[in-house]
Amino acid sequence: MYNVSQPAPDFRMPGNGPLTRARDWLDARGKPAWIVAMILGFVLFWPVGLAILGYMIWSKRMFGCSNRSQRRAHYYAAPTGNTAFDAYRDETLKRLEDEHRDFVDFLQKLREAKDKAEFDQFMDQRDRKSED
Numbered sequence: 115m116y117n118v119s120q121p122a123p124d125f126r127m128p129g130n131g132p133l134t135r136a137r138d139w140l141d142a143r144g145k146p147a148w149i150v151a152m153i154l155g156f157v158l159f160w161p162v163g164l165a166i167l168g169y170m171i172w173s174k175r176m177f178g179c180s181n182r183s184q185r186r187a188h189y190y191a192a193p194t195g196n197t198a199f200d201a202y203r204d205e206t207l208k209r210l211e212d213e214h215r216d217f218v219d220f221l222q223k224l225r226e227a228k229d230k231a232e233f234d235q236f237m238d239q240r241d242r243k244s245e246d
Contacts, residue, residue: 141175148175 140147148170156163169175193200 145175 140151148166152163152166152170154163155166191203
């Protein structure tokens with residue numbers, strides 16, 4: 115029978131297992147620690163190294179993007195106490211984000227137009243060759 119005085123262990127909480135602690139430990143030491151762990155995994159037992167490599171790619175730790183949300187939070191600093199400056203800063207950041215989004219959309223449309231032009235050129239050349 116279960117003892118009611120003790121709380122039931124919550125196995126769903128993050129940070130309970132040794133793998134979570136190992137991940138946090140490696141994250142605290144940065145990308146070189148992950149690379150060393152991967153190499154040691156390959157040396158000791160190659161499937162372990164392969165699993166670490168797969169995890170590094172899947173979690174974007176390999177390319178230095180794993181803390182993207184932390185970097186984004188850096189831009190949104192705490193209020194300074196000067197309401198006019200805070201409002202200006204927030205407005206400027208929002209404007210820059212909108213301009214960035216518009217620029218990315220523009221680049222995407224530009225790529226699509228270039229791809230379409232190249233495809234149309236290819237089709238015209240193909241039609242000319244088939245007529246000959």
